[in-house]
Amino acid sequence: MSKHTKYSNRSIQKQQGAVAIIVAICLTLLVGMLGLVLDLGHLYVAKTELQNAADSASLSGAKELNGRVTGITSAVARAIEAAGKNNYDLNSNPVVINASNIWVGSCPSDGCMVPISSVTTDALAGDKTFVKVDTGLRSLNTWFIQVLPSIASTTQTFGMAVAGKYKVDITPVAICELPDPGTTHEFGYERGVSYKVSEANPIGPGTMFWIDPESNVPGVCPATSTNATLPYVCTGKTGFTPVAGGTVNTNTGISVPQLSALDSRFGDYTPQNNCDPATAPPDVNVKEYRYNNAGVGAPRDWMGTDPNKQTIQFVQRANVNNLCSQPSRPCMSKPYGLRTATDYGVLWSGFRRSGATVGQWPALYSGNTATSYPEPSPYSQGSGNFFTAPPVATQPGKAGRRVLNMVIVDCTTAGGVCRPAPVLAVGRFLMQRRSNVPGDRDIFVEFGGLLPTPLPTSDIKLYR
Structure with a gap:
């Protein structure tokens, strides 16, 4: 009788140890999944913020195009200004772009686009009716997902938009x-x-x-x-x-x-x-x-x-x-x-x-x-x-x-x-x-x- 009781206690202790390990693993996975959800949500919000900045910048820039260098110059200024009115990373950082983030073209496809800084004469500006703005990759710190092994501590996202004339x-x-x-x-x-x-x-x-x-x-x-x-x-x-x-x-x-x-x-x-x-x-x-x-x-x-x-x-x-x-x-x-x-x-x-x-x-x-x-x-x-x-x-x-x-x-x-x-x-x-x-x-x-x-x-x- 005494032997049987002793054996049962050891079995229970072993089972309790296994449960503790399983619970620890599950908690890690749950925290990781929660971190994944939160960090993906963070990434999605930042992506939306950057996209809004790119949208407003390209629309503002496209309105200035007039077939001349003066319009190109105004497009750069208005695009930079419009982007700067937006923030990203939960509204904590301003969106800063410059001319290197802006392209212009005669159609909305990438094959028609050239860097806006390369348009230096009225002849080159004559057919430019579309503006492309790419905010460039922006890094974001991850939060909870870092509890998972081999996961980077930062993620990256960007915003890109093309706007241009229609119903001319x-x-x-x-x-x-x-x-x-x-x-x-x-x-x-x-x-x-x-x-x-x-x-x-x-x-x-x-x-x-x-x-x-x-x-x-x-x-x-x-x-x-x-x-x-x-x-x-x-x-x-x-x-x-x-x-x-x-x-x-x-x-x-x-x-x-x-x-x-x-x-x-x-x-x-x-x-x-x-x-x-x-x-x-x-x-x-x-x-x-x-x-x-x-x-x-x-x-x-x-x-x-x-x-x-x-x-x-x-x-x-x-x-x-x-x-x-x-x-x-x-x-x-x-x-x-x-x-x-x-x-x-x-x-x-x-x-x-x-x-x-x-x-x-x-x-x-x-x-x-x-x-x-x-x-x-x-x-x-x-x-x-x-x-x-x-x-x-x-x-x-x-x-x-x-x-x-x-x-x-x-x-x-x-x-x-x-x-x-x-x-x-x-x-x-x-x-x-x-x-x-x-x-x-x-x-x-x-x-x-x-x-x-x-x-x-x-x-x-x-x-x-």
Whole structure:
């Protein structure tokens, strides 16, 4: 009996020792797992903090890109500033970056990116529309996970983001470069002079070039149909940034629904154009400046010689004494030295030659004069005879909606469907009147000069 009791006590002691070992092992594993959870949570929070810094830095930098070195410089400053407003490691350390953490490119992919410090000229900056920010690896001290053997005492993480332009303020209509008219001009266009878009081309009157609003990759045209382009024509935006020296894909033809979509700027909303006033509001001034209007506020109210046409006279390139009115006859605006007052259409409805004054009209426009010209321009008026508010039923107007940013292209290779054309510049053109007018469907615009910076404004979004 005594032997049996002695044996049982030893067995119990051994079992208690084994349980203690198991409990110790389990506690170690549990503490390790708890440490793993806590340290992974710490890593996740730090990753999120760094990612937020990269996101804000890339968005802030991309907004500054304007196609010039000045924009590159501003992008660096704004990105660094935006990143510095963020902290990481549970909000305990500021995120500090410098130019070495920033890249720019012509597309959001790494293959398009170059270090931002390498962009030192306007020529190099011209096509840079995307900013990439990488915060670099940041070390974090681990907490409880260090109880496990062979586990590092620190971990690392980073934030990376790419932001760039989309929904660029470019109306998907191309206008062709014109021959030198013999006076001050920009790619053949004179400020304050109006043009009929379908005549400004090398093919002949009646032809217009639209551009694919979704792609500038040569031969890749996902939006060539009328229905596909209407939303872009309504809003006056494209899904990419046309830059001088690049290309756009041109499509030939005039579509009544597309012309109607342009007229949303005058408060016209029909099932034909399918424009939404919320995204395509009218202009704040929808007054039309038609050459043949007889009422108050018409062009004849400020032009000494009543205009007898809407735009400048176009003539044949081969023979400037012949009007350009036949298909397959390349057109050009009548040379400056051959013009008379009646060769001009509606002048100065929104723009004028740089620095020009009303008193210079007789010298500038072959004897024409300006009478009762409303400074600074008829289109800029906010009341009176030269102003008309948008229809009450539509959304509130948006200033400048009638000013179309249009690409000026070399049209010698354009025509047909999905034909690449070189981009020469982006110009500002004021719509003087509606386009979808029965019997005279076309786009009539007044040239206001090239954009002050090569890259038009646009919305900015994160790409990755």
